[in-house]
Amino acid sequence: MNDAMTAPLLSVRNLKTYFTQDEGTVKAVDGVSFDMAPGATLGIVGESGCGKSITARSILRIVDRPGRIVEGEIHFRRPAANGRAERVIDLATLDANGAEMRGIRGAEIALIFQEPMSSFSPVHSVGNQIIEAILLHQPVSRAEARDKTIEILHRVGVSSPEQRVDQLANQLSGGLRQRAMIAMALSCRPTLLIADEPTTALDVTTQTQILELMRHLQQEDRMAIMLITHDLGVIAEMATDVAVMYLGRVVEQAPVDAIFHDPKHPYTRGLLRSIPRIRSKTRERLTPIAGAVPHPYDRPTGCPFHPRCPDFMPGTCDRKAPSLRPVGDNHAVSCFLYP
Amino acid sequence: MTPLLQVSDLQKFFPIKKGFLKRTVGHVRAVDGVSFHIDEGETLGLVGESGCGKTTTARCILRAIEPTAGRVSVRAANGSVVEMGALRSSELRALRREMQMIFQDPFTSLNPRMTLLDLVGEPLLVHGLGNRREREERVADLLRRVGLRPEYMRRFPHAFSGGERQRIGIARALALHPRLVVADEPVSALDVSVQAQILNLLLDLQADFRLTYLFVAHDLSVVRHISNRVAVMYVGRMVEVAETEALFSAPKHPYTAALLSAVPEPDPRTRSKRIVLQGEVANPASPPSGCYFHPRCAYAIERCRTETPAWQEVSKGRFVSCHRAEELTLPGVE
Numbered sequence: 001m002n003d004a005m006t007a008p009l010l011s012v013r014n015l016k017t018y019f020t021q022d023e024g025t026v027k028a029v030d031g032v033s034f035d036m037a038p039g040a041t042l043g044i045v046g047e048s049g050c051g052k053s054i055t056a057r058s059i060l061r062i063v064d065r066p067g068r069i070v071e072g073e074i075h076f077r078r079p080a081a082n083g084r085a086e087r088v089i090d091l092a093t094l095d096a097n098g099a100e101m102r103g104i105r106g107a108e109i110a111l112i113f114q115e116p117m118s119s120f121s122p123v124h125s126v127g128n129q130i131i132e133a134i135l136l137h138q139p140v141s142r143a144e145a146r147d148k149t150i151e152i153l154h155r156v157g158v159s160s161p162e163q164r165v166d167q168l169a170n171q172l173s174g175g176l177r178q179r180a181m182i183a184m185a186l187s188c189r190p191t192l193l194i195a196d197e198p199t200t201a202l203d204v205t206t207q208t209q210i211l212e213l214m215r216h217l218q219q220e221d222r223m224a225i226m227l228i229t230h231d232l233g234v235i236a237e238m239a240t241d242v243a244v245m246y247l248g249r250v251v252e253q254a255p256v257d258a259i260f261h262d263p264k265h266p267y268t269r270g271l272l273r274s275i276p277r278i279r280s281k282t283r284e285r286l287t288p289i290a291g292a293v294p295h296p297y298d299r300p301t302g303c304p305f306h307p308r309c310p311d312f313m314p315g316t317c318d319r320k321a322p323s324l325r326p327v328g329d330n331h332a333v334s335c336f337l338y339p
Numbered sequence: 340m341t342p343l344l345q346v347s348d349l350q351k352f353f354p355i356k357k358g359f360l361k362r363t364v365g366h367v368r369a370v371d372g373v374s375f376h377i378d379e380g381e382t383l384g385l386v387g388e389s390g391c392g393k394t395t396t397a398r399c400i401l402r403a404i405e406p407t408a409g410r411v412s413v414r415a416a417n418g419s420v421v422e423m424g425a426l427r428s429s430e431l432r433a434l435r436r437e438m439q440m441i442f443q444d445p446f447t448s449l450n451p452r453m454t455l456l457d458l459v460g461e462p463l464l465v466h467g468l469g470n471r472r473e474r475e476e477r478v479a480d481l482l483r484r485v486g487l488r489p490e491y492m493r494r495f496p497h498a499f500s501g502g503e504r505q506r507i508g509i510a511r512a513l514a515l516h517p518r519l520v521v522a523d524e525p526v527s528a529l530d531v532s533v534q535a536q537i538l539n540l541l542l543d544l545q546a547d548f549r550l551t552y553l554f555v556a557h558d559l560s561v562v563r564h565i566s567n568r569v570a571v572m573y574v575g576r577m578v579e580v581a582e583t584e585a586l587f588s589a590p591k592h593p594y595t596a597a598l599l600s601a602v603p604e605p606d607p608r609t610r611s612k613r614i615v616l617q618g619e620v621a622n623p624a625s626p627p628s629g630c631y632f633h634p635r636c637a638y639a640i641e642r643c644r645t646e647t648p649a650w651q652e653v654s655k656g657r658f659v660s661c662h663r664a665e666e667l668t669l670p671g672v673e
Contacts, residue, residue: 235605260608274534279672288534
């Protein structure tokens with residue numbers, strides 16, 4: 001598995017990001033492990049508080065204080081560039097504000113946020129913000145950067161980019177803003193794009209446009225996408241592989257077809273049963289998961305899902321924490337039902 | 340039987356004011372001539388994208404905001420039909436007991452300084468119903484009905500999760516035995532595993548209390564699970580109303596078909612060719628000529644650019660506003 005073709009682009013091992021406060025420690029990410037192949041789309045799905053966004057922020061090393069990575073490794077394969085050979089580095093050991101991390105962040109790993117309105121500065125034109133990102137990472141003049149910006153705005157489907165480049169974020173509609181956000185993220189041709197709920201704030205018809213655009217750009221640029229969302233429909237539409245998270249842990253990871261057609265973990269199964277489907281019978285009762293996601297200070301012992309689990313085994317699930325074990329081809333589950 | 344609620348030609352325009360003198364320079368046509376009815380005991384789903392006027396319609400019905408024009412008639416408990424615009428404020432207050440609202444965000448819609456007892460009991464207090472002890476009993480009963488423990492009635496909302504808070508909001512809405520409940524995106528702020536609990540609760544309460552729902556939502560999968568009939572809005576206008584099954588399996592308006600096709604399905608094996616609508620939702624302050632949907636419509640003909648389509652009944656109970664409704668066969672979901 002170590003030849004250049006199949007070596008992972010990103011390999012996260014036992015990542016733990018904790019927020020220590022006076023009230024206690026929130027284990028936002030508590031031992032997350034996964035691999036991403038170059039050009040793949042990994043969907044990370046989970047409910048609020050499952051740690052999916054903090055995982056992304058940990059990879060980019062932009063976790064807000066008091067949060068910090070207390071354990072684990074984030075191996076990222078940097079492509080060959082400027083006479084430097086391809087190499088794998090552990091992002092977790094880098095200085096978050098150091099030159100190397102700043103060279104990776106925004107250039108080789110880019111991020112799209114959920115709310116494009118609050119991610120753009122309201123007082124600088126959208127174009128200037130993209131130009132700034134290009135100037136930061138590429139040896140080009142300001143005029144060249146502006147041309148590149150117009151070109152990339154055109155590429156993401158912004159109509160009349162020559163005018164749009166000088167507009168402020170609040171002059172653009174939600175869909176256009178998200179396109180501009182994608183343009184900024186792609187301006188330096190990243191090998192990994194992290195999209196954190198990229199379409200959650202958008203209407204469904206706009207969502208279709210943005211997902212279509214992301215797929216198209218991914219094929220052209222051959223970049224990997226880490227797609228973070230709570231929407232299983234978006235996951236099914238986009239992902240090649242899926243990691244299901246619950247309370248800071250990956251409970252199941254598998255290729256997309258296995259997650260939807262052969263789910264193993266009781267939480268994954270519960271989620272799939274509980275979501276309303278457009279091809280359902282009219283006015284049919286749903287099968288919910290009992291209870292609610294626990295408060296982060298009030299984390300259950302043992303397996304974090306055990307208080308809500310229909311297959312709860314007393315004496316086992318509430319005492320010991322299960323670990324991710326393989327159950328099939330690229331399919332791993334963290335549950336005592338699969339010893 | 341006369342419907343419980345009849346809305347005719349409802350309009351709500353918001354003025355756009357500009358300059359030092361705050362002169363009105365135009366209007367946002369948030370709701371632009373909407374007509375529909377709801378029968379007693381049924382659920383009408385009202386769907387559309389953001390800014391289409393679905394929430395404004397709901398608020399006009401409850402007279403939370405005054406409509407610009409149009410009639411909203413309600414069949415009162417004694418069988419008489421009253422037109423809400425003609426009521427005096429005291430009569431309106433009495434009628435409001437029968438019409439309640441459930442809000443989208445359970446984190447901002449509950450006063451954090453009030454206990455559950457105060458929150459759920461407040462409507463009773465406002466309408467002068469019962470003494471303190473009776474109110475407490477009623478609140479305990481309501482909390483049980485929505486799946487919360489009555490022992491918690493002295494607690495504050497912050498002690499509860501999103502799903503539990505939405506249950507509190509539902510209990511509050513039910514306190515006065517309403518007949519019509521307007522639910523504005525009641526599950527869209529909730530986690531997916533909790534959404535199902537609240538949708539089931541709404542179905543149960545409807546059966547128990549013979550409630551009538553106007554269910555405003557943008558999520559078509561959710562709407563399919565709760566509605567008997569569905570109304571689709573686009574830029575302040577109604578484009579289609581039909582029985583849920585008929586609307587989902589054979590939509591008659593190209594916008595309905597595009598909306599249905601845009602919903603990503605939780606099954607990787609059904610990844611299919613989507614109808615990708617071009618362009619953006621029209622601006623309700625300066626809508627396009629003719630049919631508002633024509634700039635994005637794949638089936639638009641010359642007539643659509645110039646002539647506003649009529650709101651016509653194409654088969655029993657099925658209304659569409661499209662010039663080509665009779666000739667088009669559009670894809671739905673089975």
